[in-house]
Each structure stands twice: as C-alpha cells, then as structure tokens.
Amino acid sequence: MxxxxxxxxxxxxxxxxxxxxxxxxxxxxxxxxxxxxxxxxxxxxxxxxxxxxxxxxxxxxxxxxxxxxxxxxxxxxxxxxxxxxxxxxxxxxxxxxxxxxxxxxxxxxxxxxxxxxxxxxxxxxxxxxxxxxxxxxxxxxxxxxxxxxxxxxxxxxxxxxxxxxxxxxxxxxxxxxxxxxxxxxxxxxxxxxxxxxxxxxxxxxxxxxxxxxxxxxxxxxxxxxxxxxxxxxAGQRQSRKDVTSVASKWQKYEPVRDRVITTPDITILTAALRGEAVVFHGDLLTFDVDFFLSRQVADLEMGVHVFDSDRRWAFGINSSLLDQCHQDLPRGTYRVIHHLVADLPAGSYTAGFAFSEKVGDGVRDLAWYDKLCEFEVHHRVERPFAGYANLSAEIALTPLASGLESPVVEYAYGSVALRTPPVEMVSGEHVRLDVEITNHGDRRWIGDGSCPVRLSYHWLGIEGEMAVFDGERSSLPDGGVPAWKAVMTSMSVVAPPVPGRYTLVPTLVQEGLGWLEEIGLETAAYTVVVTTGCEVLPG
Missing domain, CATH: 3.40.50.300 (P-loop containing nucleotide triphosphate hydrolases)
Known part of the structure; x- marks a missing residue:
C-alpha cells in the first residue's frame, strides 16, 4: 500500500x-x-x-x-x-x-x-x-x-x-x-x-x-x-500543464526536536551559565538551575548533559554516578549548581539537565531538557596551527645513530701512518702491517655497503712514477674511524712483482667515490727495497 x-x-x-x-x-x-x-x-x-x-x-x-x-x-x-x-x-x-x-x-x-x-x-x-x-x-x-x-x-x-x-x-x-x-x-x-x-x-x-x-x-x-x-x-521552454493546484507527493518532514520531558512534580524555573557564554579550554563552567518541587521526593537524582554542534553526546554525569544522595526532599524551591571543567575541543555546545526519582530498583523521569544553555569553547592559541585540534607540539632535530650517518666522506682531515714500516720485502710477498688512522674531523669514516671506506696503498717507482695504483684492500675495524679519534688496526700489503727501490704510500679509499688523500687526508711515504729473495741490490 x-x-x-x-x-x-x-x-x-x-x-x-x-x-x-x-x-x-x-x-x-x-x-x-x-x-x-x-x-x-x-x-x-x-x-x-x-x-x-x-x-x-x-x-x-x-x-x-x-x-x-x-x-x-x-x-x-x-x-x-x-x-x-x-x-x-x-x-x-x-x-x-x-x-x-x-x-x-x-x-x-x-x-x-x-x-x-x-x-x-x-x-x-x-x-x-x-x-x-x-x-x-x-x-x-x-x-x-x-x-x-x-x-x-x-x-x-x-x-x-x-x-x-x-x-x-x-x-x-x-x-x-x-x-x-x-x-x-x-x-x-x-x-x-x-x-x-x-x-x-x-x-x-x-x-x-x-x-x-x-x-x-x-x-x-x-x-x-x-x-x-x-x-x-535549447529552444523556448515547452508549455507545461498548470500544476499549481496539484498537491505535493511528499510529506513535509521536520527534524527531530530536542528531547523534553515534563511532569507536574517538578518545574524548571531558570537555567543559566554563570559569566560569559564563551569560555576557554580548561576554564570552569558553572550552571545554576532553579526548580520547584510540588511534592516530597524520596530520592532525587540530578544530572547534566553536554551535546556538541553535531548533536553528539559529549559528556553526561548525574548525582548517582558521583555517589551523591539527596533523599526525602520536601516540597519547595531549590537551586542545583553544576560545576564542569571545559576540557572540550573548540566548538559550540549545549547543556541540558535531567531530574528523576529513584523508585525501588527503577527510576522515574521527572524532567528532562536536552538544551537549556548554550556556550562556546575556544582554545588559547599561542602560535598558529592547521586543523581543528590544537595539540601541544615540539620538533627536535638530533644526529642519527652512528650506523645511519651519511655514508659519503666529504672531507678527510686526518692521517694514515704505519707503526713499523718495512725496509725490505720480497717481490710478490704478502705482509700484514700495523697502521694508525687518525680522524681530525667531525664525521665518522665508515661508508656503507655500496661505498665502504677501506685501507689501501700505492707503490711509487724510484723516479716517483706510479708503479701500483690500486693496492690490496683491507677493511676498517667495526664502527669505522670515529670523529676526533685515532684507531689502531692492520692492513694487507703485497710487494710489487719486479725487484727495485719503491715508495710505499698507505692511504684510505671510499669505493666508487675516490681516494681520501684527494679530500684532505695526510699520507706518509716509506722507502722499501723489493728483492727476488736471493740477492740484495746495492745501496
């Protein structure tokens, strides 16, 4: 139908x-x-x-x-x-x-x-x-x-x-x-x-x-x-039949009104918010509600409820929830005072009030008003912000943990030196030499998986010409070389294949990027005689 x-x-x-x-x-x-x-x-x-x-x-x-x-x-x-x-x-x-x-x-x-x-x-x-x-x-x-x-x-x-x-x-x-x-x-x-x-x-x-x-x-x-x-x-509007006398097919729909319950037992005389209707977050809200009881009430329960501008129930409390008891109130006029702290988001709100009588295990409504007072909550704004919520905020910047520092060595203020440099080696000989690396800069030398920093060396000929450019690679200790520190470690060195008098230059290299002596690293030079192992070259 x-x-x-x-x-x-x-x-x-x-x-x-x-x-x-x-x-x-x-x-x-x-x-x-x-x-x-x-x-x-x-x-x-x-x-x-x-x-x-x-x-x-x-x-x-x-x-x-x-x-x-x-x-x-x-x-x-x-x-x-x-x-x-x-x-x-x-x-x-x-x-x-x-x-x-x-x-x-x-x-x-x-x-x-x-x-x-x-x-x-x-x-x-x-x-x-x-x-x-x-x-x-x-x-x-x-x-x-x-x-x-x-x-x-x-x-x-x-x-x-x-x-x-x-x-x-x-x-x-x-x-x-x-x-x-x-x-x-x-x-x-x-x-x-x-x-x-x-x-x-x-x-x-x-x-x-x-x-x-x-x-x-x-x-x-x-x-x-x-x-x-x-x-x-589109052409002139087509002639249309006169429908001014035709009834609408729709039922007129009004919004749901605020809830109101009244009984002869109680009459709300006044309900008012003390002070201004605009308060700041955290301020005290005080509502005075005067009412008249037409008869004695055995056990009176009183409450306050707050709704936001979207009619959502923001807060509600009553005397029972606060463990208060108001019994055997005789006929007469009273004032109930509700104190609330406005710990609410910024916006518009309404406050309403309810009264009921406890009867046995149940409750009988005496009066209920969804909205009797209106107020606004503002936030004290010390600095501009975006959005609808004003949150306490702070931004802090701190260096990342050592393993997450920038892998690229941009400058290399420091030095590499052998603790006991060799004087003579056999051609092709593989030795392990103690080395001290000193970092005078404020950034750790370590690199990462794709461009690690490693120990290496060059061999120069008797006239200073390059004999071996890419020397053997040796890893740094775990953690690399920290800023403002010196570390002791060892490095592998392989002698040139051809006998002769050479200069050994220990250094550091960042794979894929370059040699650190090109960006400030101080290197030492050590003269080494390379022999065949069965003869000694004249001095």
Missing part, C-alpha cells in the same frame, strides 16, 4: 551570492520541511557532503569546491547578469549587512570601491566582485592556470554537469525546473528574502563605475553569455 513519505532525493543547491538563493532555500524548506533542507550553509564541498549528506536530502550552501561533483547528487545553481550581481553585492555590503567587526572590512571595501568609481579594490572584496563565477566553477575541474580561455572553458565544463542551471533574469523558469525535479507544485513566484537595500539599477550608475565593473568581470560576462546561449539553443 503506497503512503506519503518525505522527499528522498539527493540535491545540492550551489547558492551563489546575490542571485536570490535564500528565497529558493526558504521555499524548499517551507514545502519539504526543515528536516529535508539544510539552512543556508558555508563550507568546502567535501566537508558539506560528509557533514550534512546523511542528514538532509537537500543541501543548500555557499560552496567552496575542492574537487569534482559527486555523481550521487543532482546539482542546481542560479546565475545572474555579472554586472548586476556585482552592483547588488556592493550595495548589500555597504547598506544591508550588520555594522559589526565581523563585516567591517567588507563594508569598508565596498564603500571604497563605490566612492572611487572602482579605482580602489581592497583585497577583502576582490574575489566577490571580480570573475566570481569563473573562479568558482573552474575549481571543480581543479583548473588553476591563469590562461583565461582555458579557465572559462573549465567553468563551462563544470556547469554542463549540473542538473539545472537557471538565470536570475528568468527566475520563474528556474522555479518550474526545480519544481519538476523535486515533484512539487510550481509556485509561480516566491517571497523575496534578504534583499539589497537602497541600490541603483545598472543604468543609473556612472559610466566610469560600470566600465570598471565590466573590466573586472570579463570572464564572467563571457561565461554568462555562453550560458544564455545554451538556454536559447
């Missing part, structure tokens, strides 16, 4: 400033219920869908796009002639928005622009009055280049994915299209909401001001003309 149900579609109304969007939101809310349509919101696209998409079928918002449209939703929007929209925004900012510190910079910016015929463009208002449409819709395609033709094309591509793109100058057609989409009777006209006060028409402003607005909105004007061309090329 069919029944009337709340609207169950998924629609995002991309409300562009000063295009009559608040009237659209008001109409849809009145027709479908406040539980179906969000209030007029502001925020990033993805955050709006995540925060409200599961609660409201229709999201109405001034949107900052941070990526592509969500294919699960139908998107609708309304454009207005760019020059007319900018003029409306300027006079709205100057004459209509409240004269408060929050809006003062916008009011001053609009006033400076108008009084200077557009010569003064404050940074606070530039994004609202210069190519607002193109910059807005190009973000859907993540188009950030300053190539103007490309940016307009990106904005047009984004608009082509919208279910409905209406024109403020043909407002009634937009209403009809939206009515069809949500299966509502066509309202024909709707009440104006939040209009701009005391604004001239475009033809009434000075030529200089109009030319300046046109100059700042070249891209928006091109985009708007393209959209108007779409509407014309």
């Amino acid at each position: 069919s029944r009337i149900a709340p609207f169950s579609g998924r629609i995002v109304f991309d409300h562009l400033g000063k295009t009559g969007g608040m009237a659209i939101t008001s109409w849809l809310t009145n027709a479908l219920g406040a539980g179906t349509v969000t209030p007029d919101l502001n925020g990033n696209h993805s955050e709006l869908l995540r925060g409200y998409g599961g609660l409201f079928p229709i999201i109405s918002a001034h949107i900052i796009f941070d990526g592509e449209l969500d294919p699960r939703y139908d998107y609708i929007t309304l454009l207005r002639d760019p020059v007319d929209r900018v003029l409306s925004w300027l006079f709205y900012a100057e004459n209509t928005v409240p004269d408060t510190p929050e809006f003062q910079r916008h009011k001053n910016g609009a006033r400076n622009f108008l009084q200077s015929n557009g010569e003064i463009v404050d940074d606070e208002i530039r994004s609202s009055i210069s190519n607002y449409y193109v910059e807005h819709f190009a973000q859907i395609q993540r188009f950030s280049s300053n190539i103007f033709d490309g940016k307009v094309a990106a904005a047009l591509q984004s608009l082509s994915d919208f279910k409905i793109v209406g024109l403020y100058e043909d407002y009634s057609s937009f209403l009809s299209d939206v009515s069809d989409l949500v299966c509502l009777p066509d309202p024909g006209t709707i009440a104006t909401v939040n209009p701009t006060n005391q604004r001239p028409k475009v033809r009434e402003i000075s030529p200089a001001l109009r030319e300046r607005i046109v100059e700042l909105n070249q891209l928006d004007i091109r985009l708007y003309e393209e959209v108007v061309g779409w509407k014309v090329s």
Whole structure:
C-alpha cells in the first residue's frame, strides 16, 4: 500500500551570492520541511557532503569546491547578469549587512570601491566582485592556470554537469525546473528574502563605475553569455500543464526536536551559565538551575548533559554516578549548581539537565531538557596551527645513530701512518702491517655497503712514477674511524712483482667515490727495497 513519505532525493543547491538563493532555500524548506533542507550553509564541498549528506536530502550552501561533483547528487545553481550581481553585492555590503567587526572590512571595501568609481579594490572584496563565477566553477575541474580561455572553458565544463542551471533574469523558469525535479507544485513566484537595500539599477550608475565593473568581470560576462546561449539553443521552454493546484507527493518532514520531558512534580524555573557564554579550554563552567518541587521526593537524582554542534553526546554525569544522595526532599524551591571543567575541543555546545526519582530498583523521569544553555569553547592559541585540534607540539632535530650517518666522506682531515714500516720485502710477498688512522674531523669514516671506506696503498717507482695504483684492500675495524679519534688496526700489503727501490704510500679509499688523500687526508711515504729473495741490490 503506497503512503506519503518525505522527499528522498539527493540535491545540492550551489547558492551563489546575490542571485536570490535564500528565497529558493526558504521555499524548499517551507514545502519539504526543515528536516529535508539544510539552512543556508558555508563550507568546502567535501566537508558539506560528509557533514550534512546523511542528514538532509537537500543541501543548500555557499560552496567552496575542492574537487569534482559527486555523481550521487543532482546539482542546481542560479546565475545572474555579472554586472548586476556585482552592483547588488556592493550595495548589500555597504547598506544591508550588520555594522559589526565581523563585516567591517567588507563594508569598508565596498564603500571604497563605490566612492572611487572602482579605482580602489581592497583585497577583502576582490574575489566577490571580480570573475566570481569563473573562479568558482573552474575549481571543480581543479583548473588553476591563469590562461583565461582555458579557465572559462573549465567553468563551462563544470556547469554542463549540473542538473539545472537557471538565470536570475528568468527566475520563474528556474522555479518550474526545480519544481519538476523535486515533484512539487510550481509556485509561480516566491517571497523575496534578504534583499539589497537602497541600490541603483545598472543604468543609473556612472559610466566610469560600470566600465570598471565590466573590466573586472570579463570572464564572467563571457561565461554568462555562453550560458544564455545554451538556454536559447535549447529552444523556448515547452508549455507545461498548470500544476499549481496539484498537491505535493511528499510529506513535509521536520527534524527531530530536542528531547523534553515534563511532569507536574517538578518545574524548571531558570537555567543559566554563570559569566560569559564563551569560555576557554580548561576554564570552569558553572550552571545554576532553579526548580520547584510540588511534592516530597524520596530520592532525587540530578544530572547534566553536554551535546556538541553535531548533536553528539559529549559528556553526561548525574548525582548517582558521583555517589551523591539527596533523599526525602520536601516540597519547595531549590537551586542545583553544576560545576564542569571545559576540557572540550573548540566548538559550540549545549547543556541540558535531567531530574528523576529513584523508585525501588527503577527510576522515574521527572524532567528532562536536552538544551537549556548554550556556550562556546575556544582554545588559547599561542602560535598558529592547521586543523581543528590544537595539540601541544615540539620538533627536535638530533644526529642519527652512528650506523645511519651519511655514508659519503666529504672531507678527510686526518692521517694514515704505519707503526713499523718495512725496509725490505720480497717481490710478490704478502705482509700484514700495523697502521694508525687518525680522524681530525667531525664525521665518522665508515661508508656503507655500496661505498665502504677501506685501507689501501700505492707503490711509487724510484723516479716517483706510479708503479701500483690500486693496492690490496683491507677493511676498517667495526664502527669505522670515529670523529676526533685515532684507531689502531692492520692492513694487507703485497710487494710489487719486479725487484727495485719503491715508495710505499698507505692511504684510505671510499669505493666508487675516490681516494681520501684527494679530500684532505695526510699520507706518509716509506722507502722499501723489493728483492727476488736471493740477492740484495746495492745501496
């Protein structure tokens, strides 16, 4: 059996400033219920869908796009002639928005622009009055280049994915299209909401001001003309039957109201937060709740509960959980004082209060109010940070463990010396010599698996010519040669194959990178006579 149900579609109304969007939101809310349509919101696209998409079928918002449209939703929007929209925004900012510190910079910016015929463009208002449409819709395609033709094309591509793109100058057609989409009777006209006060028409402003607005909105004007061309090329709107008298197929859905329980036994007289409604994290919150008992209560339980702005239960406590007992209270007026420490994330909160009577093994509710007080928690910010949580933070830099130091030896201030250099060797003889390596630098000499530092040597001939360049390799001790240290070890040396008088030069090499004497290592030179083993060369 069919029944009337709340609207169950998924629609995002991309409300562009000063295009009559608040009237659209008001109409849809009145027709479908406040539980179906969000209030007029502001925020990033993805955050709006995540925060409200599961609660409201229709999201109405001034949107900052941070990526592509969500294919699960139908998107609708309304454009207005760019020059007319900018003029409306300027006079709205100057004459209509409240004269408060929050809006003062916008009011001053609009006033400076108008009084200077557009010569003064404050940074606070530039994004609202210069190519607002193109910059807005190009973000859907993540188009950030300053190539103007490309940016307009990106904005047009984004608009082509919208279910409905209406024109403020043909407002009634937009209403009809939206009515069809949500299966509502066509309202024909709707009440104006939040209009701009005391604004001239475009033809009434000075030529200089109009030319300046046109100059700042070249891209928006091109985009708007393209959209108007779409509407014309699609042909005139087909005649449609009059459905203004047809009843809506949807049941009006209102959001779930705050929980309230009342009984004749108790009356809440007042509930108030002491002091200001804005507190800082860690401050004391004190709530005074005055109430009247109309009869004696054998065992009274009193509680407080705190909800965040998303209606999540942030905290709750009652007298029983605090091991308090309030018994045999006679008829009369009382004040209960709740003390809480505001150890809460920054945000908006509500506090409500509950009263019940313990009866045997059960509890009988006497009064419950979800929300009687409102307050905000701010955090004291000593330094800027990103995100919604202000965490204590510190950044420390420390050298890595020795085994993880940079493997590349960039300079080699130090020396290599043999403890007991040989005087004579037999050709091809293999000996092990004690060596002392001294590191006068601040970096360990060790290398790594691909470019280790090793001991080696060169053999020079009697005239200083190179006889053997790449000597035998010997590993360093475990841990290498620490900074500012000297280590004792041994190295392998093989005598040249040809007898003669030679110079032995012990050194260090970093495999694959180079010889350390080339970057500062001091080397010693030792004269060695190489024989065949059966004769001695004359001295």
